[in-house]
Amino acid sequence: MKRWPAIVLAVTGLLAAGCSGETTAGSTTTTTTPPPPPAKVAISPAANGQAVATETPIKITADGGKITDVQVTGGDTKVDGKYDADNKTWTSSGTLNVSKTYTVSATVTNPAGKTTTASSTFTTVTPNAIVHTHIFEGENVTYGVGMPIMLTFDKPVQNKAAVEQAMSLTTSQPVVGAWAWADDTHLNFRPRDYWPANTKVSFAAHMNGVQVSPGVYGSAELTQTFSIGDSLVVVASTSGHRMQVFKNGNLQYDWAISTGRPGHDTPNGTYLTIDKGNPVEMKPSDIAPGGPGYYDLKVPWSVRFTWSGDYLHDAYWSVGQQGSEDVSHGCVNMSPEAAQTYYEEELPGDPVTIIGSPLAGTPGDGWTDWFDSWQTLLGKSATHQAVQAGPQGSTLVAPTSIAASTGTTPSGHPADNNAAAAS
Numbered sequence: 001m002k003r004w005p006a007i008v009l010a011v012t013g014l015l016a017a018g019c020s021g022e023t024t025a026g027s028t029t030t031t032t033t034p035p036p037p038p039a040k041v042a043i044s045p046a047a048n049g050q051a052v053a054t055e056t057p058i059k060i061t062a063d064g065g066k067i068t069d070v071q072v073t074g075g076d077t078k079v080d081g082k083y084d085a086d087n088k089t090w091t092s093s094g095t096l097n098v099s100k101t102y103t104v105s106a107t108v109t110n111p112a113g114k115t116t117t118a119s120s121t122f123t124t125v126t127p128n129a130i131v132h133t134h135i136f137e138g139e140n141v142t143y144g145v146g147m148p149i150m151l152t153f154d155k156p157v158q159n160k161a162a163v164e165q166a167m168s169l170t171t172s173q174p175v176v177g178a179w180a181w182a183d184d185t186h187l188n189f190r191p192r193d194y195w196p197a198n199t200k201v202s203f204a205a206h207m208n209g210v211q212v213s214p215g216v217y218g219s220a221e222l223t224q225t226f227s228i229g230d231s232l233v234v235v236a237s238t239s240g241h242r243m244q245v246f247k248n249g250n251l252q253y254d255w256a257i258s259t260g261r262p263g264h265d266t267p268n269g270t271y272l273t274i275d276k277g278n279p280v281e282m283k284p285s286d287i288a289p290g291g292p293g294y295y296d297l298k299v300p301w302s303v304r305f306t307w308s309g310d311y312l313h314d315a316y317w318s319v320g321q322q323g324s325e326d327v328s329h330g331c332v333n334m335s336p337e338a339a340q341t342y343y344e345e346e347l348p349g350d351p352v353t354i355i356g357s358p359l360a361g362t363p364g365d366g367w368t369d370w371f372d373s374w375q376t377l378l379g380k381s382a383t384h385q386a387v388q389a390g391p392q393g394s395t396l397v398a399p400t401s402i403a404a405s406t407g408t409t410p411s412g413h414p415a416d417n418n419a420a421a422a423s
Helices: 003-020 160-165 334-344 374-379
Strands: 042-044 059-063 066-073 081-082 089-092 101-109 113-125 128-131 133-135 148-151 169-172 175-183 186-191 200-208 211-213 217-218 220-230 232-236 242-247 250-256 268-273 281-282 296-300 302-304 310-312 333-334 351-355 385-392 393-397
Touching: 059 066, 059 334, 066 081, 066 089, 066 296, 133 200, 133 220, 148 200, 160 169, 160 211, 169 175, 169 385, 200 268, 217 374, 242 334, 250 334, 268 281, 268 374, 281 302, 296 310, 302 334, 310 334, 333 334
Parallel strands: 128 217, 232 351, 310 333
Antiparallel strands: 042 059, 059 089, 066 101, 081 089, 101 113, 133 148, 148 186, 169 200, 169 393, 175 186, 175 385, 200 220, 211 217, 232 242, 242 250, 268 351, 281 296, 302 310, 385 393
């Protein structure tokens, strides 16, 4: 009977020890971490959107996870886009097509691997009017090294920078150039230096969805592939009565010529050959039929370089004056042999530079893109940026970021201010 309290105390001590929170040998404690919540995904434009502006980018944002899949369907062209550095946002590039219904589906994944998927369907704006774009260059045609890419729009363009940004070039050799506006409906691309000889050029105008003026949009993609041939560059001196022809950078021919007599001077400037014929019927525009000095001739081996009627051509009748005297009505007179040789090698867009004349060239009288210096050309661009093109495509870049030109006059590029009258 006397030992009963001791037993009670021992049991009491065990109960106290069990409530202390201490761990005895051989026991374990388990801690449970709750799973991360599902990631959230937001898509813009929102579902059921109507008349969505084509300039509006598609944007996907993940909260609590990363974007692991994006699918965009609808439209006539693939919609490209980019992820940010940690895959928490995805943003489309370029413009959306007009009058199209797009469906965007996105999947995001949280740190535990659990996925969440969302989608949005919306419709883009329907234009008030459509602008159509025409390119001069023909498919798989070969042109000279001075040839600009010439585009014409059938409606005036106000948003010129957006149009330039929609253009792309892929070239088999590196090329630097710029887009330049002649007016609201004409846009040309001209290289800084002549095209490298034997370059293949693929052009694309991603105009679908580009708003060129309020309510006026492009609705189609325009593509064309053409080639540049050998370099064939003419320099004709009206005062020296000689014409030099440089082929692929080397002087190939040096011929005697006769150019426009006083009052009918051949104008200075770097032109491009436009078309040719063998023969071409020629008659003066400023002399009435039957009047003094009137002529009507079928002239062999004739290559045109101004709209007003200046040609390089066979002038068998003036061979005696060629090399010493200017006797033509404004054309460059050549011997039959020289004219035929040049005619057979010429391509549309080959440069022809006239020097030494007292008459300045008239911008627009022919393809006169090379009247402009590089700086003048950049000033005619709405973005004032240079185009850097190559086998991987093209980008608009700051002119100060590109290397200096290595081209030399006359075979690499013409001299600045080449259309000015000789002093």
